[in-house]
Amino acid sequence: MMRSFFTMLAVLLALTTALVTLAGLLLERQPLLLAGALAPWEPAIREWSATLLQVFSISVAVSIIIGILNLLLVHLRRSGRRQTGCGYSLVLFLSATIVIGLTYLERENLLTTGVAWRVLLLEQVQVTVESSLAGLLLFGLVYGAWRVMALRANGWGSLFVLTVLLVLGAALPLPELALLAPLRDWLLAVPVNAGARGILLGIALATIVVGARVLIGQDRSLRSGRDE
Amino acid sequence: MASVEQIGLWASFLLTLMVFSYLLGDNLLYRLAVFVFAGVAAGYSAIVIWDGVLIPWIQDTLLAPNATPDQLTLGATPLLIGLLLLARSWSTRGDGLSRLALALLIGVGTAVALDGAINGTLIPLLFDTGEGVVAGNPDSILLPAGVICTLVYFQYQTRRAPQGQGRRRRHIQLLAVLGQGVIVITLGAIYGAAILTSLTLFSERLGFVVQQAQILLPTPAPVPAPGG
Numbered sequence: 001m002m003r004s005f006f007t008m009l010a011v012l013l014a015l016t017t018a019l020v021t022l023a024g025l026l027l028e029r030q031p032l033l034l035a036g037a038l039a040p041w042e043p044a045i046r047e048w049s050a051t052l053l054q055v056f057s058i059s060v061a062v063s064i065i066i067g068i069l070n071l072l073l074v075h076l077r078r079s080g081r082r083q084t085g086c087g088y089s090l091v092l093f094l095s096a097t098i099v100i101g102l103t104y105l106e107r108e109n110l111l112t113t114g115v116a117w118r119v120l121l122l123e124q125v126q127v128t129v130e131s132s133l134a135g136l137l138l139f140g141l142v143y144g145a146w147r148v149m150a151l152r153a154n155g156w157g158s159l160f161v162l163t164v165l166l167v168l169g170a171a172l173p174l175p176e177l178a179l180l181a182p183l184r185d186w187l188l189a190v191p192v193n194a195g196a197r198g199i200l201l202g203i204a205l206a207t208i209v210v211g212a213r214v215l216i217g218q219d220r221s222l223r224s225g226r227d228e
Numbered sequence: 229m230a231s232v233e234q235i236g237l238w239a240s241f242l243l244t245l246m247v248f249s250y251l252l253g254d255n256l257l258y259r260l261a262v263f264v265f266a267g268v269a270a271g272y273s274a275i276v277i278w279d280g281v282l283i284p285w286i287q288d289t290l291l292a293p294n295a296t297p298d299q300l301t302l303g304a305t306p307l308l309i310g311l312l313l314l315a316r317s318w319s320t321r322g323d324g325l326s327r328l329a330l331a332l333l334i335g336v337g338t339a340v341a342l343d344g345a346i347n348g349t350l351i352p353l354l355f356d357t358g359e360g361v362v363a364g365n366p367d368s369i370l371l372p373a374g375v376i377c378t379l380v381y382f383q384y385q386t387r388r389a390p391q392g393q394g395r396r397r398r399h400i401q402l403l404a405v406l407g408q409g410v411i412v413i414t415l416g417a418i419y420g421a422a423i424l425t426s427l428t429l430f431s432e433r434l435g436f437v438v439q440q441a442q443i444l445l446p447t448p449a450p451v452p453a454p455g456g
Contacts, residue, residue, distance in 0.1 A: 006324030010331035017335030018342075025343040055305050056336040059329075061281040062310030068274045088263040095267025096274070103275050115232045118275075121268060124236035125243060129265040132247035135430030139251065141423045156412050163416025164423065171424055186367075188417060194371050195414025197353050198378025198407070204353075207345035214338040 011217050017052055018215055024049020072096055095125075163187070234444075241440040244433050309333070374410045381407030 023038060023045050038045060072093055079090035102117040111117065145164055148157045169177050170184035213219045246261035289295065289303025309329040316326035357375055362368045380403040386394030396404065
């Protein structure tokens with residue numbers, strides 16, 4: 001009884017907040033579209049919408065902080081037990097603690113080395129590993145393209161690999177391959193542009209469908225498994 | 229004694245080698261680098277959110293001089309939502325209340341997603357695609373045609389044939405095949421661009437390793453020429 005009451009309340013709350021926020025956002029972007037219909041409530045809708053957006057963004061930030069704390073606690077607990085991967089967990093926990101600790105010490109002017117440790121760590125650790133991992137991706141991508149031809153040597157697979165080769169070939173500064181550049185440019189301007197627009201429009205339409213399901217109370221993400 | 233910059237360069241050099249050691253197979257060094265990266269990234273994210281979002285919010289609301297009850301309530305709401313979401317993972321007792329917090333986030337999130345899909349993607353892309361049509365320019369007609377074909381490929385409505393199987397109408401099927409071709413070319417071009425990007429990053433990292441090896445590692449003394 002109590003559970004279904006909370007479920008109903010949750011659906012109602014989601015519906016109300018979604019409608020108020022959406023109305024506020026639409027009033028902001030398309031004032032002429034809704035101004036006539038919502039004129040008497042316009043100031044209240046704008047104010048509530050702005051407040052809800054503020055609360056939403058801060059709540060997301062709080063959730064991320066809670067998530068990071070949870071990650072660190074899980075790894076601290078794991079590093080305390082003698083189990084597989086406990087060393088890695090300790091490394092993760094220490095790395096995060098060092099970054100947070102150095103930032104705190106820097107802010108409190110307790111570090112007198114004159115070195116911006118936070119920037120140094122960002123440039124020499126974060127950026128280094130990020131770009132190295134992205135560089136390593138090269139091998140995975142090339143292997144993936146080879147697998148497409150090895151496992152799916154059909155028309156679509158061939159078209160895919162041919163496009164990849166065309167894009168790669170046109171990037172080479174060889175006079176023998178100069179003919180490929182205009183073809184690549186046309187490919188990017190017409191079919192690739194059309195495909196990217198089609199995919200983006202498809203995603204937008206799907207988002208609208210899912211959003212409409214929430215707005216009409218049909219979405220079940222608010223109900224736990226026991227309600228079903 | 230080595231300077232801080234030198235330590236940073238050593239760290240960067242070693243981390244790059246540790247990541248690239250994955251080319252020999254999954255190993256301890258690679259995993260260590262990845263866990264260091266995850267820890268540093270978690271630390272930085274926590275600092276950025278704490279400094280950039282939460283502290284200003286708390287100072288403007290909860291710790292504001294002469295804060296009104298409305299301000300205090302507004303300031304505490306996101307923190308309460310965060311706690312309720314956290315409680316959801318610990319116990320099922322406060323399930324109903326945490327569901328209300330989730331409902332608020334889902335409601336506002338839906339509105340933001342709908343606004344982004346309508347005003348950020350759908351309307352600008354449709355207008356841009358439609359307005360680009362110029363008589364006498366085949367490319368300007370091919371572009372919207374490609375977009376339509378891509379969208380048709382993603383619709384799966386069929387007519388039931390007398391044998392009981394679902395079948396697309398012939399003209400829809402033709403458009404869907406063309407759409408599939410456009411999508412394959414698009415994905416191929418994106419794949420090729422990703423290979424080029426990772427190749428650039430890989431060569432940059434490789435160049436860095438060679439350069440740093442020459443600077444950091446002691447070079448052997450030149451061997452005197454016989455009889456010199």
